[in-house]
Amino acid sequence: MTPLRVVFIASEAAPFAKTGGLADVAGSLPNALRRLNVDIRVVLPGYRQVFEHSLRQEPVWTNLNTWLGSQRLTFQVRKLPIENVAPIYVIDREDMFDRPHLYGNDDGDYYDNAERFIFFCRAVVSLMHAWDFTPHVVHCNDWHTGLIPVYMQLEPAFRQFKTLFTLHNIGYSGLFPSDKFALTGLDLSHYQPNGLEFYGQWSMLKAGLVYSRAVSTVSPTYAREIQTPEYGKGLDGVLRNRRASVFGLLNGVNYQMWNPETDTFIPARYTPDDLSGKRICKAALIQACQLDGSLMERPVIGIVSRLDVQKGIDLIIPILSELIESLKVGLVILGTGDGMMQQRLQRASESYRGKFAFIQRFDDEFARRILAGADMLLIPSRYEPCGLTQLYAMKYGTIPVVRATGGLNDTVSEVNEHTGEGTGFTFKHVDSTDCLTAIQKAVGVYRMPLTWRRIQTNGMSMDFSWEKAAQNYLSLYRELMRDSTI
Numbered sequence: 013m014t015p016l017r018v019v020f021i022a023s024e025a026a027p028f029a030k031t032g033g034l035a036d037v038a039g040s041l042p043n044a045l046r047r048l049n050v051d052i053r054v055v056l057p058g059y060r061q062v063f064e065h066s067l068r069q070e071p072v073w074t075n076l077n078t079w080l081g082s083q084r085l086t087f088q089v090r091k092l093p094i095e096n097v098a099p100i101y102v103i104d105r106e107d108m109f110d111r112p113h114l115y116g117n118d119d120g121d122y123y124d125n126a127e128r129f130i131f132f133c134r135a136v137v138s139l140m141h142a143w144d145f146t147p148h149v150v151h152c153n154d155w156h157t158g159l160i161p162v163y164m165q166l167e168p169a170f171r172q173f174k175t176l177f178t179l180h181n182i183g184y185s186g187l188f189p190s191d192k193f194a195l196t197g198l199d200l201s202h203y204q205p206n207g208l209e210f211y212g213q214w215s216m217l218k219a220g221l222v223y224s225r226a227v228s229t230v231s232p233t234y235a236r237e238i239q240t241p242e243y244g245k246g247l248d249g250v251l252r253n254r255r256a257s258v259f260g261l262l263n264g265v266n267y268q269m270w271n272p273e274t275d276t277f278i279p280a281r282y283t284p285d286d287l288s289g290k291r292i293c294k295a296a297l298i299q300a301c302q303l304d305g306s307l308m309e310r311p312v313i314g315i316v317s318r319l320d321v322q323k324g325i326d327l328i329i330p331i332l333s334e335l336i337e338s339l340k341v342g343l344v345i346l347g348t349g350d351g352m353m354q355q356r357l358q359r360a361s362e363s364y365r366g367k368f369a370f371i372q373r374f375d376d377e378f379a380r381r382i383l384a385g386a387d388m389l390l391i392p393s394r395y396e397p398c399g400l401t402q403l404y405a406m407k408y409g410t411i412p413v414v415r416a417t418g419g420l421n422d423t424v425s426e427v428n429e430h431t432g433e434g435t436g437f438t439f440k441h442v443d444s445t446d447c448l449t450a451i452q453k454a455v456g457v458y459r460m461p462l463t464w465r466r467i468q469t470n471g472m473s474m475d476f477s478w479e480k481a482a483q484n485y486l487s488l489y490r491e492l493m494r495d496s497t498i
């Protein structure tokens with residue numbers, strides 16, 4: 013069979029530029045597909061972080077250009093000098109992407125994100141004109157790439173390309189005021205409810221959802237949830253209209269990067285057969301967070317999360333005294349985001365010194381130290397498209413306690429303390445008491461060391477590798493190729 017040719021476009025990819033799970037996916041899925049013989053090329057914005065991470069390579073194209081409104085903007089395309097991975101091309105234009113952050117700073121989103129990502133989408137189209145690479149599938153990810161399927165439909169040369177739009181989080185819709193619409197170069201027939209218009213504004217996410225041949229999201233449960241008013245953020249109707257071409261494919265884990273047997277960032281390595289290293293990691297975490305030594309014999313709960321309403325971290329504030337004083341658990345939270353939430357966590361951690369540590373930063377190494385050193389990882393999300401930290405936690409023998417939504421529902425199975433089956437503890441409602449009940453059950457099982465050990469082993473032996481997940485994407489690409497209706 014001729015190899016499938018795919019262009020994979022995303023706004024971030026680990027390890028070059030990362031704010032969340034999208035980067036983990038874009039950094040791993042293309043390589044897993046390449047191992048399945050897919051001829052795949054990745055396109056990213058040329059952020060400062062990308063170039064800092066990878067020495068600048070001679071540009072492949074020095075003088076491409078595209079329109080932004082009535083302005084013609086030039087840009088370069090550089091290829092990153094990395095061997096044996098899916099080739100990565102970056103769209104390089106300093107005034108757009110050479111900034112300290114990807115999308116904004118403490119004051120909020122950059123004021124010109126519409127300009128930046130309209131430009132990015134249009135630059136990708138120009139690149140595809142210049143390329144001697146004709147893809148079968150153009151795979152776009154999240155709102156930053158949402159205009160690409162529109163341009164693919166409008167350009168006669170590209171109309172035969174099958175576009176797949178993967179939705180990693182419907183909460184980020186790339187919503188902009190009407191006066192920015194002219195920058196897209198699209199005529200006004202696209203500015204209507206069947207097109208990009210969204211309640212008086214217009215949405216780049218909606219563009220991707222409406223104009224792509226197929227839509228996928230990152231777990232089967234989330235694919236169903238986003239078709240309901242409760243989870244659809246106003247786009248559920250659009251998705252219901254397209255239900256025959258909406259797919260839910262679970263994300264994977266790059267076990268070369270997330271594995272306690274090989275992770276050099278954690279204080280000691282360990283395997284499912286010998287967890288003594290995990291105890292060393294717990295002791296080191298307790299010390300690093302200046303928690304009470306007595307917590308060595310009590311459960312320590314970790315959280316590694318963006319501090320966004322989505323993540324439900326606020327649910328734990330009303331139950332802190334139950335957790336710390338009655339259940340006598342330790343708590344370590346690593347996260348950044350919402351300013352109010354940061355303040356509340358800071359204050360609470362000060363009043364429970366020695367029991368509760370709040371680390372307010374983005375720190376990949378410390379995230380790993382929590383994944384390895386904690387006994388449980390708490391993820392009380394209001395919604396969770398897939399969630400990666402619960403998958404990492406299982407691999408690190410850290411038992412997830414999660415709200416059963418989206419990918420959390422698809423990947424964590426409820427513990428049966430009588431049989432020792434299951435991989436974690438779940439609760440159903442967005443409710444502090446429900447969350448507390450799940451943690452109480454977990455603490456009860458923690459007191460049964462043999463059962464706890466068995467559940468750790470269950471989680472550590474789960475296989476959420478990208479190899480499996482990439483097979484599902486490959487099948488979807490092939491289905492797209494075969495089926496003229498999607």
Ligand code: ADP
Binds near residue numbers: 036373398
């Ligand atoms: P989301 O993409 O919604 O943020 P995911 O669970 O899919 O959630 O992915 C989050 C990723 O970001 C994980 O790799 C997690 O370890 C990482 N992460 C989140 N917050 C932090 C932080 N403060 N420091 C380091 N890594 C973090």
